[in-house]
Amino acid sequence: MTIQIRRTVASATATLALALALARSDGDDPVTLSVTWWGGDARHSRTQEVLDLFEEKYPNITIEPEFSDWSGYWEKLATATAGGNAPDVIQMDQLYLASYASRDSLVDLGSLPELDTSNLEQSVLDMGKSDNALYGMPISTVAAGLLVNRDLVEEVGVPLPDMSTWSWEEFEVWAQDVTKNSPAGTYGTGIMTYEFTLQNFARQHGDELFDEETIVIRQETMANFFQLALDWTTGGAAPPASATAESAGLPLDQTPMATGNAAAIFVPSTTITAYTAASGAELELVPLPTPDAGVTKYDYFKPGMYWSISSRSQHPAADAFISHMANSIATAG
Numbered sequence: 038m039t040i041q042i043r044r045t046v047a048s049a050t051a052t053l054a055l056a057l058a059l060a061r062s063d064g065d066d067p068v069t070l071s072v073t074w075w076g077g078d079a080r081h082s083r084t085q086e087v088l089d090l091f092e093e094k095y096p097n098i099t100i101e102p103e104f105s106d107w108s109g110y111w112e113k114l115a116t117a118t119a120g121g122n123a124p125d126v127i128q129m130d131q132l133y134l135a136s137y138a139s140r141d142s143l144v145d146l147g148s149l150p151e152l153d154t155s156n157l158e159q160s161v162l163d164m165g166k167s168d169n170a171l172y173g174m175p176i177s178t179v180a181a182g183l184l185v186n187r188d189l190v191e192e193v194g195v196p197l198p199d200m201s202t203w204s205w206e207e208f209e210v211w212a213q214d215v216t217k218n219s220p221a222g223t224y225g226t227g228i229m230t231y232e233f234t235l236q237n238f239a240r241q242h243g244d245e246l247f248d249e250e251t252i253v254i255r256q257e258t259m260a261n262f263f264q265l266a267l268d269w270t271t272g273g274a275a276p277p278a279s280a281t282a283e284s285a286g287l288p289l290d291q292t293p294m295a296t297g298n299a300a301a302i303f304v305p306s307t308t309i310t311a312y313t314a315a316s317g318a319e320l321e322l323v324p325l326p327t328p329d330a331g332v333t334k335y336d337y338f339k340p341g342m343y344w345s346i347s348s349r350s351q352h353p354a355a356d357a358f359i360s361h362m363a364n365s366i367a368t369a370g
Contacts, residue, residue, distance in 0.1 A: 065097050068354045073103040074128035074342075075110035077289040077311040091361050098354050108286045118142050118347075125350040126358055129173045129343040132232050134165070137345070138172040144346040146359065147171040153360045164340045173343025174363050179305045180338055181233045182322040184312060189300045193218040200323045205265065208326040212274035215300045222298055225274050228266040228281055229303045233339060234325070238262050240337070241328055290315040307341045 074084055081104055088100045103124055105113060111133065117123045123142065137143050146152055147170060154162055157175070165173035183200075190197060195214045198207045212225025219225075229235065235254075236246045242258045269275035276284075276293070284292055289308075293299035295315035304312070306322055313320050324336070344362050346355045 068098045068352055069101050070098055070126065070352055070354050070358060071101040071103060071124035072126040072358070073110075073114065073124040075105060075107045077106065077308075077315070079311040079314050087362065091358060094361075095354070095357065098357075106288050121349060123347040123349055125347055125352055125355045127345045127347055129345040131164070131339050131343075134173050134343060134345070135167040138167040138170070142348055143172045144348050144350070144355075145170040145172060146174060146346065149356045149359075151353070151356050151360070153364060156364050161340075165343050173340070173345045174359050175340040175343055176362060177307065177341035178338040179233075179307045179341040180336055181231065181237045181325060182304060182306050183301050183325055184294065184304045184309060185301045185321045185323055186294065186297065186299070186316065187319040187321055189219075189223070189297060189318065190215070193300070203326050205326045205328060209265075209269060209272070209274050212269065212301065213272055216273045219300075224276050224293070224299055226269065226301045227284075227293060227299055227303070228269055228275050229262070230281075230285070231303060231305065233305055234303045235262055236339075237325055237336065294320075305341065 072088065074080070076084070084104070085102065088102065092098060092100055101124075104110075114123070114127065118137070118140075127143075129137065129143075134143075146165070154174075161175050161178065162171065164178075165171050165175045185197065193215055195211065195218055198211055203211075208226075215225035216223070229238070232246070239246050239254045239258055239262075242255075242261070244254045244258045246252065246254050266275070270277050270281070275281070289295060289311055292315075294302045294312055297316060297318065303325070304322075309320060309322050344359050346359060
């Protein structure tokens with residue numbers, strides 16, 4: 038479900054922009070550029086491939102990679118930023134972009150004349166803005182979905198309802214039935230922990246999570262969202278809260294979906310490749326349940342990730358790197 042942004046590898050404009058960015062200051066002098074990102078093994082592998090292409094094209098630049106899984110990434114980044122040691126190039130998420138931008142921790146990419154954004158739709162580019170300044174270069178867009186382990190569902194013999202029309206109530210009953218028919222320690226689902234899922238739930242109930250300035254979701258909607266989690270954990274659809282807390286910091290390949298102990302979990306669509314590789318099972322991404330029989334008007338896309346430049350970076354090569362990531366087809370998905 039990842040939506041690939043238009044890119045052109047052989048764009049003369051992009052090539053010129055990259056050359057100008059390098060020539061502006063660093064020239065052919067050796068440059069070390071620190072780059073940080075989050076993700077599982079699959080994302081690390083794909084990202085490293087793109088970094089290798091960049092280094093091949095610009096042999097005077099050496100990429101110093103730093104990466105970790107999601108659970109530890111933001112703590113490390115916050116510590117590095119507070120200490121004035123943030124990497125040159127930072128993989129950023131929508132949840133944190135405005136916060137880092139408001140603390141002057143990121144460069145306004147729109148102020149970089151050499152940066153080429155010609156291959157991105159304006160509507161996608163606007164997703165990287167905060168207070169009308171471009172602080173993150175969107176690389177992909179994603180949707181929220183429910184990831185279902187088809188092999189496990191078939192094994193326990195609990196058929197899925199019509200996923201094009203199912204409600205939250207139907208989903209809860211189905212997940213409870215899966216748990217009842219599974220070995221101890223295997224559950225129908227996990228609770229919803231992604232902010233992205235909360236945003237979708239809010240939209241289903243006529244709300245938004247944020248406006249341009251603050252949190253605006255109604256208390257009633259927020260309470261209903263957490264009531265689902267309580268009902269699922271006490272009713273057996275999902276593991277108890279203690280088990281959920283224990284698994285929260287695990288690497289992706291040790292999570293219940295990866296180990297075959299969850300029939301369905303709520304995820305961003307970009308994670309299906311990593312979960313499939315980790316689980317070895319047949320996984321399918323399906324629409325979220327809704328309160329009104331499968332109406333999908335609430336669904337929306339958000340950036341799968343951004344690339345941002347730390348305000349402490351002194352390297353014009355960081356500009357070139359962002360252009361490379363925005364215009365190289367190798368970064369798609």
